Each structure stands twice: as C-alpha cells, then as structure tokens.
Amino acid sequence: MAGTVEGEKIEIGFSGRHCIHSRNCVLGDPRVFVPNAPGQWIHPEAASVEKIVAIAESCPSGAITYVRKDGGPQEQPPVVNTVRIRENGPLALHAEIMLGDENFYRATLCRCGASENKPFCDGSHTKSGFTASGEPALKDTPALDARNGPLTVTPTTNGPLKLEGNVEIVTGTGHTVDRTQRTFLCRCGHSANKPFCDGSHKREGFVG
Known part of the structure; x- marks a missing residue:
C-alpha cells in the first residue's frame, strides 16, 4: 500500500x-x-x-x-550519515540513500534474514526470535574527512548489504562502532561478528 x-x-x-x-x-x-x-x-x-x-x-x-506546500523547508539529508543497530532488530539508516532506482533519507533494513520484504524489515525478527546486540564492540577508527553525501546501498545476491559512501555505524545508544566509506553488513542473521558480515550466509544457504 x-x-x-x-x-x-x-x-x-x-x-x-x-x-x-x-x-x-x-x-x-x-x-x-x-x-x-x-x-x-x-x-x-x-x-x-x-x-x-x-x-x-x-x-x-x-x-x-x-x-x-506552505513555502517551508523540505526534508534535507542528514549532516552525518548513520546506521543505527537496533537491539534484536533491524538496521536503521539515515542518509542520502541510493538503493537501486530509489532515493530516500530513512530506511529500516532487515538483518535477521527472515523478512519477506527484503531488503526492508517487516518485523519478522520478532516472530523468528532473532537476537543480536545493539551494542557491539567499538572500533577505534579515525574521523572521516566528510560525513555526509550519497550512500549507495546494495543488497548483494544471497549475501550481505554493501554500503558505499561516508557512513558512521553507531549503537542504539549512539556510540560509534565504525566510521567507513565501504563496508559489508550481515543480513542473513548468522554472522558471529554482527553487524558485519563474516561469510556465514554461504554456510547457511541464505537466499535473498
């Protein structure tokens, strides 16, 4: 709808x-x-x-x-591109997102592997009993020269979510996990290094 x-x-x-x-x-x-x-x-x-x-x-x-329509400001992309890791739930992106032929500023993307609306979350993590911390270990990464701009999001075939562009991955409470311009995030639900991909999708036969 x-x-x-x-x-x-x-x-x-x-x-x-x-x-x-x-x-x-x-x-x-x-x-x-x-x-x-x-x-x-x-x-x-x-x-x-x-x-x-x-x-x-x-x-x-x-x-x-x-x-x-009143002459007021329209929504603008954020000053800092972020991926927030939801406890036992999806990845919440706020950026100038480019996904296929779609462009938008906010999205919640599946990381449990069970969504019937991949790459978007449909709430299946609750029914499937998916568990994953929203507070993973932090990395000591240098600040990016730029923190905004287009973020290309690509759900790879039967594999992880590829992000290309300036992005900061943060915990649910706002601590920085990583600052990067290219990363692969798990969307099969089985990585032992969540939110990052560790190749488990191949072993588990993930399709999506």
Whole structure:
C-alpha cells in the first residue's frame, strides 16, 4: 500500500513497502494518523505543518514522507550519515540513500534474514526470535574527512548489504562502532561478528 494525501499546506506520503509498523506516526498524533480506520486514515489538516514534519522525520523506516506546500523547508539529508543497530532488530539508516532506482533519507533494513520484504524489515525478527546486540564492540577508527553525501546501498545476491559512501555505524545508544566509506553488513542473521558480515550466509544457504 502506498500513496499520498493532499492537504492545503502539506502533502503526506505513505509507503507500505517501507513501513515496519512501529506506530511512531500514530503515537505522534492519532488525529493525523488514525489507527484502524476503515477508510482514509491520514488527515493532513488535523495538526500543524510543523507537527506533521516532526512526526515524518522521526519515522525510522521512511514510510512517512512529506512535501510542504506552505513555502517551508523540505526534508534535507542528514549532516552525518548513520546506521543505527537496533537491539534484536533491524538496521536503521539515515542518509542520502541510493538503493537501486530509489532515493530516500530513512530506511529500516532487515538483518535477521527472515523478512519477506527484503531488503526492508517487516518485523519478522520478532516472530523468528532473532537476537543480536545493539551494542557491539567499538572500533577505534579515525574521523572521516566528510560525513555526509550519497550512500549507495546494495543488497548483494544471497549475501550481505554493501554500503558505499561516508557512513558512521553507531549503537542504539549512539556510540560509534565504525566510521567507513565501504563496508559489508550481515543480513542473513548468522554472522558471529554482527553487524558485519563474516561469510556465514554461504554456510547457511541464505537466499535473498
């Protein structure tokens, strides 16, 4: 499910393909994002543009997007590209993401191997009992010359997630795990060196 809802001052977009149903939007303002509504469930006029912008930009999966029509600033890429490692859950990316022919700023990508919506997370980590620390060991890595810019994300065939571009991998509590311009992150769920790939996908016969 995907589409846009036009308001007088803001257009709200929704992508079911990206959504992980974290309910950030509903908790942000249930008047704008009405849960379990039989028909139209997004109501742009029910809150201020600034409130809707704040809710959209806090959506970790990027399922909620917006286009301002009031002359205000549109969403911008972050000053620092980050991959946040969710405890027992997905990788949350915030960057100028280029994935195939798609461009967006926020995404939650599967690292348990069980998602039926790869490379995106669909919540399967909960049902599969996936466990992985959100606080892996830290590396002593030098600061990058630049911390933003395009980040090319490539789910390799039956293998890891390849990231190319300036990126900082951080724990759930914000500590820096690694600073790099090229890395391979596990998405089969079996690496002994999570979040990094260690080749386990070959042994486990991962398909995705």
